[in-house]
Every structure is written in C-alpha cells, then in structure tokens.
Amino acid sequence: MTGEIEEAAPRRQKVQAAEVGTDILKGLADLAPATSLSRLAEHVGMPASKVHRYLQALIASGFAEQDAATNHYGLGPAALFVGLAAIGRLDVVKVTAPALVELRDRVNETCFLAVWGNHGPTVVHVEQAVRAVTLVTQVGSVLPLLGSSTGLVFNAFLPNAETAALRVAERAQPGAPDEATLAAMTESLRHRHIQHIHGLLMAGVNALSAPLFAAGGRLAGVLTVVGAEPGFTAAPEGEAARTLLDTARQISLRMGGDFPAS
Numbered sequence: 001m002t003g004e005i006e007e008a009a010p011r012r013q014k015v016q017a018a019e020v021g022t023d024i025l026k027g028l029a030d031l032a033p034a035t036s037l038s039r040l041a042e043h044v045g046m047p048a049s050k051v052h053r054y055l056q057a058l059i060a061s062g063f064a065e066q067d068a069a070t071n072h073y074g075l076g077p078a079a080l081f082v083g084l085a086a087i088g089r090l091d092v093v094k095v096t097a098p099a100l101v102e103l104r105d106r107v108n109e110t111c112f113l114a115v116w117g118n119h120g121p122t123v124v125h126v127e128q129a130v131r132a133v134t135l136v137t138q139v140g141s142v143l144p145l146l147g148s149s150t151g152l153v154f155n156a157f158l159p160n161a162e163t164a165a166l167r168v169a170e171r172a173q174p175g176a177p178d179e180a181t182l183a184a185m186t187e188s189l190r191h192r193h194i195q196h197i198h199g200l201l202m203a204g205v206n207a208l209s210a211p212l213f214a215a216g217g218r219l220a221g222v223l224t225v226v227g228a229e230p231g232f233t234a235a236p237e238g239e240a241a242r243t244l245l246d247t248a249r250q251i252s253l254r255m256g257g258d259f260p261a262s
Contacts, residue, residue, distance in 0.1 A: 024054050034072035092220040093125055095254050100127045103247045107240045109227035112137050114150045120166050121151045146170045149197035149209035150224045156189040157211050157219040194245055196236040206234035208241050210248035213257030223248050
C-alpha cells in the first residue's frame with residue numbers, strides 16, 4: 001500500500017503541473033495578443049514567481065514567447081498551430097455533416113469522415129445506412145494507415161513528416177504493401193483522388209475514400225463510403241465512386257480548397 005501511494009504522488013504532481021500550465025495558456029489566450037507578467041499572474045490567480053517558472057517551460061516548448069522589446073508574453077507558434085488545427089477540424093466536421101447525410105442517402109451505404117488524430121486516421125462522424133457496417137465505423141475508431149482506404153488517402157496527401165513514423169511501424173506488419181506497391185498506389189491516388197479497397201481491413205467489406213482539401217491545398221479530412229459484399233463492390237469507376245468524388249469536391253470548394261475535376 002505504501003509503495004502504491006509513493007507511486008501515485010508523482011503522477012498527481014504531473015497532473016497538477018499540466019493543469020497549471022493549461023491555466024496559464026488559457027490566460028495568455030484571454031489576454032492576447034500580449035500581456036505583462038504581473039497582469040497574467042493576477043488574471044490566473046497565481047504568484048508571479050510561479051507563473052514565471054511555467055512561462056519559461058512554455059517558451060522552451062514553443063507554446064509561449066516573450067517580446068524582447070516590451071518583455072510581454074504571448075502565445076507561441078506551437079500554441080497557434082494547435083489552435084489552428086483544432087479550428088480546422090471543427091470546420092471540416094461542420095461543413096461535412098450535412099453533405100455526409102446526403103451522400104449516405106444517395107449511395108445507400110455507410111459513410112464517415114475521418115481526420116488525422118494523435119494515433120492516426122480517426123473517425124469523427126458517421127452516417128449509418130440500413131446495411132450498416134459498424135465494426136470499423138464507430139466514432140473514435142482509429143484506422144490503419146496502410147491497411148484501410150482511409151489511411152492510404154492520408155498517407156498520400158499528408159506531409160511525409162506526419163505519417164512517417166506510423167508508416168514505418170505498419171510496414172513491419174504481415175500483409176503490409178511493399179515499397180514499390182505502395183508507391184504505385186500513392187501515385188494513382190494522387191492522380192485520381194479516389195482509393196478503393198476490397199476486403200483489406202475486413203473480409204467481405206469494401207470501401208471507397210476521397211480526400212477533402214482546405215485552403216492552401218491542406219488535407220482537412222477523408223470521406224469514406226463502406227459497405228459489404230455483394231451489395232457494394234466499391235468499383236473505382238462506378239456510380240458510388242463518382243458520387244463520392246462529387247461530394248468531396250463540393251466540400252473542398254466550400255472550405256476554400258482546390259479539388260481537381262475528374
């Protein structure tokens with residue numbers, strides 16, 4: 001029992017430190033674009049010396065920065081990146097939700113939106129069809145990068161730095177595509193903007209996926225249609241594929257992205 005208490009104490013300290021750091025980040029956001037140490041300390045209700053210690057750690061990690069001329073503090077590039085990423089994800093979900101319902105009704109198959117999460121392609125919105133394939137389309141599900149049509153789209157259109165670690169890990173697994181096969185699939189996907197999979201993630205389950213682009217050509221998410229054989233063949237030249245591409249194009253244009261015509 002004593003050992004468990006001793007182990008729990010450092011964990012509590014780490015949680016408390018994270019909470020303090022978060023409170024200071026929120027304070028910097030509330031007082032943006034910049035604020036003095038004394039004003040920030042008063043705003044978060046902490047001693048200035050304590051706030052200063054945390055600010056130094058936040059500066060070192062890029063979440064805060066100090067103006068050399070005024071000595072005032074503000075949010076750093078890392079915090080801005082996280083904020084923009086969060087906004088971007090909210091935007092893509094908001095824009096995609098009604099289009100996903102329409103897509104589901106048009107193809108009569110389960111459709112979902114995935115975004116890039118901390119652990120890879122993550123399902124964030126699902127519209128189930130009557131012939132619902134629920135095992136791989138639950139909100140919060142994390143899909144493989146190389147073993148799903150959704151993941152392959154992320155692999156093709158995200159910057160290499162974001163996908164490299166996960167790709168290396170999955171390449172070591174049985175059944176993963178070899179380098180030449182993956183390169184050919186990626187080239188085709190970048191040209192056609194649609195990925196079809198037949199029973200790769202789950203036997204008898206087929207899928208079609210297409211990218212969603214935001215301003216600047218940034219990949220905002222991936223739209224996927226999934227269904228079971230024999231009703232859904234996921235033909236890359238079929239009606240469902242054309243409908244998916246049309247929907248992806250409309251969503252991308254609404255988000256300021258450029259989706260090439262087929």
